[in-house]
Amino acid sequence: MNQKVRHILDTIASMFPDAHCELHHSNPFELTIAVLLSAQCTDETVNKVTASLFQKYKCPEDYLAVPLEELQQDIRRIGLYRNKANNIQKLCQLLLDKHGGEIPRSHEQLTELPGVGRKTANVVVSNAFGVPAIAVDTHVERVAKRLGLAGPDDSVLEVEKKLMKKVPRDEWTLTHHRLIFFGRYHCKAQNPQCEVCPLLDICREGKRRMKTGGSRKSKP
DNA sequence: CTCCCGATAT
DNA sequence: ATATCAGGAG
Numbered sequence: 205m206n207q208k209v210r211h212i213l214d215t216i217a218s219m220f221p222d223a224h225c226e227l228h229h230s231n232p233f234e235l236t237i238a239v240l241l242s243a244q245c246t247d248e249t250v251n252k253v254t255a256s257l258f259q260k261y262k263c264p265e266d267y268l269a270v271p272l273e274e275l276q277q278d279i280r281r282i283g284l285y286r287n288k289a290n291n292i293q294k295l296c297q298l299l300l301d302k303h304g305g306e307i308p309r310s311h312e313q314l315t316e317l318p319g320v321g322r323k324t325a326n327v328v329v330s331n332a333f334g335v336p337a338i339a340v341d342t343h344v345e346r347v348a349k350r351l352g353l354a355g356p357d358d359s360v361l362e363v364e365k366k367l368m369k370k371v372p373r374d375e376w377t378l379t380h381h382r383l384i385f386f387g388r389y390h391c392k393a394q395n396p397q398c399e400v401c402p403l404l405d406i407c408r409e410g411k412r413r414m415k416t417g418g419s420r421k422s423k424p
Numbered sequence: 425c426t427c428c429c430g431a432t433a434t
Numbered sequence: 435a436t437a438t439c440a441g442g443a444g
Contacts, residue, residue, distance in 0.1 A: 243442065244428085245429090245440085245441095280429095319441090324440085339440075
């Protein structure tokens, strides 16, 4: 394996040794609902909503037993709530019709579920079923491009392929979580901590930022 | 590509 | 006021 890649993996491993899934859940069904809800929304907000949501709705039948408008109101604070409520009910009906009420284990079956795309399916198979995968979300995409693990104009699918090629398969899931923690808490979208970043010397984006302006809100 | 969308940080 | 948040579907 490439030495720069090894250096990156070791560094983020020492920064975030206990990176994990931050969406609260207690089974594959809850995880799938939580990830579906997490689109364009923070994990923190999702957890606030699912705390009560998962007490009220425990199985597909529960989500189908209420009017769509009621489910919409129950997840309103998440945002994109009309699409998401609709997808949840369709997903639950499909689980009952074709999968015995259970979340399917295969990536292909998962992406056939309404509201479940490639990224969500990757999160579910890796976190719930132990299948190695690298889900490319907004954080993974940003970090991979800043560090040069992917090209600046690569699609999320291209980013995923390049990461899978560069990272050993048995490290995919852990690396995925560490890249997210690194992106969420250190290499942030708005105020990246380049000044104290142990990867600054191998980061083009970081060095570019340190030259041209650095910290954007400094004094005269 | 556009739309969906409220909560939070900056 | 604007940017961003564990995206997906049409």
